Amino acid sequence: MTILGLAEAMVAPLIRALCPDDSDLDRDAIAERFARAAWSAIAEPGDRDAGHLVAALGAEASLGALTAVPWPPIDINAIDVAPLEHALARVGDVDLDHDDLVDAVKRWRPRVAVPTVLLALRQAARFGAGLLVPGDPDWPLGVDELGEHAPLALWARGDRTLLGRLERSVAIVGARAATGYGEHVTVEASSGLVDRGFTIVSGAAYGIDGIAHRAALASSGSTVAFLAGGVDRFYPAGHEALLTRIVERGVVVSEVPPGTAPTRWRFLQRNRLIAAASRATIVVEAGWRSGSLNTASHAATLGRPVGAVPGPVTSAASAGCHKLLRETPAVCVTNADEMAELVAGDPPPGAGDPALMAGDPPPAETEQGGDRAAAQSAIRSDLAGDRSDRYAGASAGRAQRSVGAIGHQDRPADGAGRRPGPGRAGAPRVGGDRARAAGGLAEVHRQAVGGPPRLECAA
16 A cells, blocks of 8 residues: 555654554555645645645645646646646546646746655654644644635644633734833733733744744743744754744644745745734834734734734834724734723723733733732743843844843942943943833843844845
8 A cells, every 4th residue: 555656654653653642543544644734835825726736635645746746847838737727627626727826836846755755754753743633633724714825834842731722812923123101011911921821923933923922921821833944943043042932832834844934925924823813913113114013914804803003103123003093903902801802892801901901000810820910020031031132143242231231220320320331331220110021121131232233124
């Protein structure tokens, strides 16, 4: 018995290793999973033609028809796509015409390589990752609403059951060059939503994404990180420690196989998964051309609620949020209660409790049973570590000044309330008052290393 030309005895153990809960998979189920794993390496994320072909023929049959196309062709302008056309004709599908198939084969056929798929499967098993396909109990149902642009398979590290329980989840996204204001709002929003029983979904990037994940973890909550590259190569590298913690207490997900590098296109397509998997999307900060607006656009297209946090009219980091509020049906949100209402449709349990409103003094104990003051302290510590990781590649002098400045954040202010920071004469230090604790780190860092923040325009 063979599966796409490979002995079943070779393929079956690799697939079963990634599906420990489905060890009794039969031959057809194994072949379907292997074919979807192959398709995740062959087609780029969001490829409509691949989604249509797999939906029409099935993953195994469509891959078999693709491999039957002679390659390399004698003439690149005369590719023989008859195997695909005949397979589609048998099921009465005429939506993909000849030219569509020729263009698609040019994209796909050079990537068909069985060793690449086998290597991805072995690499996934090595890192403890799992392979999810539509119909699995842990498959996130929200991504199916993407239709032909839905992922053909998902690779996941961590608690995969979390993906099947995203009916109460919120995506928090924003600029990588976050301001102190954006960081403070994100900490309060993420921890507040966790208190209300929400899972936090984001993309693990620097800035708002990373802070949202860290705040969820510090509040003993669940979080999901969607990556643009393989789950075996954490990106950005400065968030390796954060992503390792998410694997331990949440789940890290990608639709491309292990070993795949992130690209700009994959970042943009990753955004559609963030929007589809969650029940609402919140943009905390975004520049005029921020990739966060791409996530909001996907959410709006899917009919998901979109919230935007207003910022100072003088802040370029909030220009994208103001654009959403002015030009789209996005809702203005300022605290966790208002964000929760986007999902629930009515105030969730505990909503309206002044002690739970963002910006008000926190209760002694959160609904998760943890001490909020301790959680906030842990988040501030994480933010300091985030900056150390992010700027690890900077010159030793600048890195030392940055870490040194951050190290002063919780020391009590002297009588004058100011003290020169290390490496930069006259730089103000941050006092220990709680109101500035979460947001002040960004300003401390900018004062320590010099120069204005770089606004993020990529995904």
